[in-house]
Amino acid sequence: MRVFVTGASGWIGSATVDELIAAGHHVVGLARSATSAAALEAKGVEVRRGDLDDLDGIRAGAADAEAVIHLANKHDFNNPAVSASAERAAVQTIGEALAGSGRPFLVASGLVLGVQGRPATEEDESPFHGPDSARGGSENLALSFLDRGVHPVALRFAPTVHGTGDHGFVAELVRVARRTGVAGYIDDGANRWPAVHRSDTARLIRLGLEKAPAGARLHAVAEEGVPARVIAEAIGRAVGVPAASIAADDAPAHFGWIGRFFGIDARASSAGTQELLGWRPEGPTLIEDLDAGAYAHA
Known part of the structure; x- marks a missing residue:
């Protein structure tokens, strides 16, 4: 499968790229610097230069792919509105590029859902909607493209993806x-x-690409x-x-x-994800x- 990956040289993205290549997928990686591009090319990745603000490049990368895994984020914790705005714009752009295609669109999200008194599960909806919410409400925005002929999957990462x-x-x-x-x-x-360990996260993403049904919420959680x-x-x-x-x-x-x-x-629990994908943290x-x-x- 030809897979366009944003954040391909990042902490989670680089491990995901390795996992995808090992499974036989053709990876097209978004790279914002010459150093990142060289590292990806050394792995056999087809590089598309650009960043989250290059919406035309993101649109073209998505339109040319059989699936998209969106992992990039500005992570500007001192100015979260900047990150949220860029994230929402990128998700909107990818969703529109894939509309009507039925192609998979996996989007990174988080697990701080405000659930009280019990672990959050895959059945819990994200409370974040709209451009002014956390991450620009990108999870709910991505999942809304299910009604527009896209195969969206939410990747909810534990706050600590360690290694x-x-x-x-x-x-x-x-x-x-x-x-x-x-x-x-x-x-x-x-x-x-x-x-969750980084290696387990990368494996979950690959399994999510290959096996997760449209509209699924996957929890990358080991502990x-x-x-x-x-x-x-x-x-x-x-x-x-x-x-x-x-x-x-x-x-x-x-x-x-x-x-x-x-x-x-x-x-947060990953029991539903483990049952759905046959994924076990190792x-x-x-x-x-x-x-x-x-x-x-x-």
Whole structure:
């Protein structure tokens, strides 16, 4: 299958590209820099130069593909409106390019759904609608193209997609611990984050492309919820600093932008995804990765 992948050189995208190529798919990757393009070409990827603001290029890449996997995001946490606007525009553009074709359109989404008292499941709809909501309401926008002859699938990634080389949330927490001399958790640290290894995420995306029905919501989750205090204690061991509670009122000053997220309780299940796709997480746990030195680079 000819698959157009945005974010093809990113943390999740690069592993997904490897998984797709190993399965025999022809990958066309969006690359915004010469360095990214060279890395993709070395893997045998057909490169299309551009970025999320190049909507004409994204439209052409989608129209020329048999399937689209949209993983790119600006991730501007200091100005989330910029990220949300770009994300919504890209999803709208891809959806329109695929309208009436029946072709798969897999779109990255998140698992912070505001579900209280239980793990979020694949049956829970995203509460985010419209351009002013988180990620520009891109999941619901993508799924709306089901009524326009597209085969949309939502890829809901755990907040922590971990592994050696990760520069995401956990890496930022490690950097904060190094800078402040404290591996912090908010209040009692009982809130929980789902986690999944990068290799398991890439395999799920490939299976979702090949097997997921239109309109499916897939959960890339291996651990339903790792307590924030346990994460902080593992970071403390890795960095060589003590773990300590940070009052919620002090979290923004201590953690910076990630303080808005680290106190959220966001348990999530992948039972439905595992049953649907026959997917089983096989990679190391988050704490195993931290204890093994996977975040020494951060």
